[in-house]
Amino acid sequence: MTDLNSYLIxxxxxxxxxxxxxxxxxxxxxxxMSIELMLNSxxxxxxxxxxFLGDATGQILVFxxxxxxAAEAAVGLAIIIALFRNKQTVNxxxxxxxxx
Amino acid sequence: xxxxxxxxxxxxPLAGFLFLGLFxxxxxxxxxxxxxGSGAVGLSFLSSGWIFLSMLAWEVPDxxxxxxxxxxxxxxxxxxxxxxxxxxxxxxxxxxxxxxxVTGVGFLIHLYSIGYMHGDRGFWRFFAYMNLFIVAxxxxxxxxxxxxxxxxxxxxxxxxxLLIGFxxxxxFDVGGYKPGTATTSDAAKKAFIVNRIGDVGFLIAxxxxxxxxxxxxxxxxxxxxxxxxxxxxxVFWIALLLFIGATGKSAQIPLYVWLPDAMAGPTPVxxxxxxxxxxxxxxxxxxxCSILYALAPDALTxxxxxxxxxAFFAGTMGLVQNDIKKVLAYSTVSQLGYxxxxxxxxxxxxxxxxxxxxxxxxxxxxxGSGAVxxxxxEEQDIQKMGGLRAAMPVTFWTFLIGALAISGIPPLSGFxxxxxxxxxxxxxxxxxxxxxxxxxxxxxxTALYMFRLVSLTFEGGPRYDAHHVHPHxxxxxxxxxxxxxxxxxxxxxxxxxxxxxxxxxAIEHWLDPVFQRAHARLELQPHDPDVVEYILxxxxxxxxxxxxxxxxxxxxxxxxxxxxxxRRFARIYNLLWNKYYVDExxxxxxxxxxxxxxxxxxxxxxxxxxxxxxVNGSAAVTAKVGEWVRRIQTGVAQVYxxxxxxxxxxxxxxxxxx
Amino acid sequence: MNIEVVLFVILAVxxxxxxxxxxxxxxxxxxxxxxxxxxxxxxxxxLTLQAQFIAVIQxxxxxxxxxxxxxxxxxxxxxxxxxxxxxxxxxxxVLAVGLSAAVLLEVLYIIxxxxxxxxxxxxxxxELGSVEAIGKALFSDFLFPFEVTSIVLxxxxxxxxxLAKKxxx
Numbered sequence: 001m002t003d004l005n006s007y008l009i010x011x012x013x014x015x016x017x018x019x020x021x022x023x024x025x026x027x028x029x030x031x032x033m034s035i036e037l038m039l040n041s042x043x044x045x046x047x048x049x050x051x052f053l054g055d056a057t058g059q060i061l062v063f064x065x066x067x068x069x070a071a072e073a074a075v076g077l078a079i080i081i082a083l084f085r086n087k088q089t090v091n092x093x094x095x096x097x098x099x100x
Numbered sequence: 101x102x103x104x105x106x107x108x109x110x111x112x113p114l115a116g117f118l119f120l121g122l123f124x125x126x127x128x129x130x131x132x133x134x135x136x137g138s139g140a141v142g143l144s145f146l147s148s149g150w151i152f153l154s155m156l157a158w159e160v161p162d163x164x165x166x167x168x169x170x171x172x173x174x175x176x177x178x179x180x181x182x183x184x185x186x187x188x189x190x191x192x193x194x195x196x197x198x199x200x201x202v203t204g205v206g207f208l209i210h211l212y213s214i215g216y217m218h219g220d221r222g223f224w225r226f227f228a229y230m231n232l233f234i235v236a237x238x239x240x241x242x243x244x245x246x247x248x249x250x251x252x253x254x255x256x257x258x259x260x261x262l263l264i265g266f267x268x269x270x271x272f273d274v275g276g277y278k279p280g281t282a283t284t285s286d287a288a289k290k291a292f293i294v295n296r297i298g299d300v301g302f303l304i305a306x307x308x309x310x311x312x313x314x315x316x317x318x319x320x321x322x323x324x325x326x327x328x329x330x331x332x333x334x335v336f337w338i339a340l341l342l343f344i345g346a347t348g349k350s351a352q353i354p355l356y357v358w359l360p361d362a363m364a365g366p367t368p369v370x371x372x373x374x375x376x377x378x379x380x381x382x383x384x385x386x387x388x389c390s391i392l393y394a395l396a397p398d399a400l401t402x403x404x405x406x407x408x409x410x411a412f413f414a415g416t417m418g419l420v421q422n423d424i425k426k427v428l429a430y431s432t433v434s435q436l437g438y439x440x441x442x443x444x445x446x447x448x449x450x451x452x453x454x455x456x457x458x459x460x461x462x463x464x465x466x467x468g469s470g471a472v473x474x475x476x477x478e479e480q481d482i483q484k485m486g487g488l489r490a491a492m493p494v495t496f497w498t499f500l501i502g503a504l505a506i507s508g509i510p511p512l513s514g515f516x517x518x519x520x521x522x523x524x525x526x527x528x529x530x531x532x533x534x535x536x537x538x539x540x541x542x543x544x545x546t547a548l549y550m551f552r553l554v555s556l557t558f559e560g561g562p563r564y565d566a567h568h569v570h571p572h573x574x575x576x577x578x579x580x581x582x583x584x585x586x587x588x589x590x591x592x593x594x595x596x597x598x599x600x601x602x603x604x605x606a607i608e609h610w611l612d613p614v615f616q617r618a619h620a621r622l623e624l625q626p627h628d629p630d631v632v633e634y635i636l637x638x639x640x641x642x643x644x645x646x647x648x649x650x651x652x653x654x655x656x657x658x659x660x661x662x663x664x665x666x667r668r669f670a671r672i673y674n675l676l677w678n679k680y681y682v683d684e685x686x687x688x689x690x691x692x693x694x695x696x697x698x699x700x701x702x703x704x705x706x707x708x709x710x711x712x713x714x715v716n717g718s719a720a721v722t723a724k725v726g727e728w729v730r731r732i733q734t735g736v737a738q739v740y741x742x743x744x745x746x747x748x749x750x751x752x753x754x755x756x757x758x
Numbered sequence: 759m760n761i762e763v764v765l766f767v768i769l770a771v772x773x774x775x776x777x778x779x780x781x782x783x784x785x786x787x788x789x790x791x792x793x794x795x796x797x798x799x800x801x802x803x804x805l806t807l808q809a810q811f812i813a814v815i816q817x818x819x820x821x822x823x824x825x826x827x828x829x830x831x832x833x834x835x836x837x838x839x840x841x842x843x844x845x846x847x848x849x850x851x852v853l854a855v856g857l858s859a860a861v862l863l864e865v866l867y868i869i870x871x872x873x874x875x876x877x878x879x880x881x882x883x884x885e886l887g888s889v890e891a892i893g894k895a896l897f898s899d900f901l902f903p904f905e906v907t908s909i910v911l912x913x914x915x916x917x918x919x920x921l922a923k924k925x926x927x
Contacts, residue, residue, distance in 0.1 A: 021781030023854035071914030078921035096735030
């Protein structure tokens, strides 16, 4: 039962959960966490393919994705901190200065 | 020699116009300006005189030739139907005669203007415009194709506008306007616009000519026309439309209304343009296109009827006018009617003959009236004149000669030309006794109103305030042209003494080759002089004498009787005094509707509503759409992410199911 | 029903369940904790795929570092379960969930119709997933990206410091 398809389905499901989290939640930090969820589900796909196809490239890619995800999380959280200092909120709906 | 002189005829006044137009404002010396302006026309006259004298010595076929200066429009369509129109001048018996009249009388009037316009601020401008007018008129009569003639036609219309409105701010009552509101510019506008209405006819006729004959060159068109048979519908319409153009330019019914109002301009302008030359352009044009009219006898009839009606009709209106120039204006309309009557009965030579003699005595009469106006310090109402004979003898005697000439008293020039027309109206295959009756009645009226004018202006006692107004004779620059024109009015008729009076009728023989094609087509029967002719001659002279005597009697001794009649026949008198309310009719029927239509429909509805509406509307729509579209930018990142998602969905769906 | 399958199912359920919890908790701290659980489950899944190195890295980097960072930030900002952040159900959210479900269905369709059955070579996979193999590949074929990531990390560090710094007046 643990064939490739099940891993892929699993990954797709969690990815969509991440998407729902991104477009639904108002708290910026939760949105970030949903983004991490999405990234991880993609990692799962890559590793699954790498394992089943016998190619190490997938896992190398996962390595780099993790690195970049770490960097992005750091910078993103720094932005949130800076934002919080100015607007005293992490509510995304209130951060709309580019509104028409 | 001749070939170089031909273009020079036009170049002299053109140079005059350019020089005076560009530098005239800087020249302070009036004599210099006057000499330059008159000299240009004078040189033109000498050149055309030389050419004329040379032509006398040549054989008849050699007298007709064209000189091309340069091609104007050349459109080659690839197939045989290409169209070329060039600036080229045609010299033949008719055009050289017209040129002599235009430049000769024009020169005398230029000379006169030196004295008349003395002290005017726009002295240089006047002479510049007058020279330009001569250029345009010469182009008209010397043109060898319809297009160049039309150029001259429009050019004289332009100069007429410029010169009528020369004193553009002066108040002048124009027919169709409320009294006291119009200025001379309105008169100028009216002249130009009414002319334009006629020009539509001319233009459409030109289009038809190009369509039918493939060219606008006289020689080509008339050559092709001469082999056609009468009754061709297109030729009829061409002839009729050309005549409509002529009614505009030559002030016939129904487009004569501009000429009396054109008296707003200075008197030399009235003399040159509205008596001797421009208004005769229509007559010249009909004469030039004689073959076309010969091919359309119905058109000839229309011309004759309109001419005769105008001759009589205008005479009735001239009878009650009190402005000295307006009387002469209606007289001009009336005499032009005679010229068209002549054309209409296929007496083309007679019409041109009358054109020539009329130029002499009408110019004389106008210039004389100008002298009177100057002497009376710009007073033009003849009811306030009288007794000027003693104060201005030269003016009086020359004016009298002009009046006798126009009344048709032998042996002055007017007798020979007018009588020829009347005789041809009666006897020609294309005339009728009825036309003769109308013509002779008009002649009687002419004598009557002319001598009313003479009596009220020069004879009797002064009806002006003799303490404040001291009329004196005009200066020599004005009287010399008067004398010269008087001489011409006396002897000018001798070139056209008919066979019945033992003359050789030189002028008509001279012009014969021009009308040859038409005469061949019309198959006119030459008449031997017979008793009827002498009887008719006697009748017309008798009526003229009666008119003169009646005019003198009524207005010198029987003034009370005249006033009594004015009261008794008040309705008729008012009808004539108001010029049959024609101006008011045109205003109500044509002018007001067009103005209202333009304002309401074209301006307010179409221009403001539709065009501005479309432009403003598209801007408004764009703004509205922009307002709607900008709402996409909510500023909230998640909304953008949702849209992202929708896009992904669409793309994936498309990729899956294509 | 061998142990593999059971293990997979347990890990999968944990994976999905904690994911749902992450996106639905009101308190950010709870969400972080559930995310950590998520990462552990994921590491387990990696192990079932014989990706040892990645599994360990997952725990060390993600669960160990990144989530700690999240917790630090939450505590720094002193976020509580504020009234303002109570989620309301709006049209946009319903639409988004609907679209997401649609996308999920499509992806599932793709997976179902496209992927052929592939046999896994466990031994080879085990070899591939070892530290040695990954290390070899990193320092030979993928050397350049490896070095570039070091620069990326430096940039990220500097950027984060600058962004989060209190402005010196």
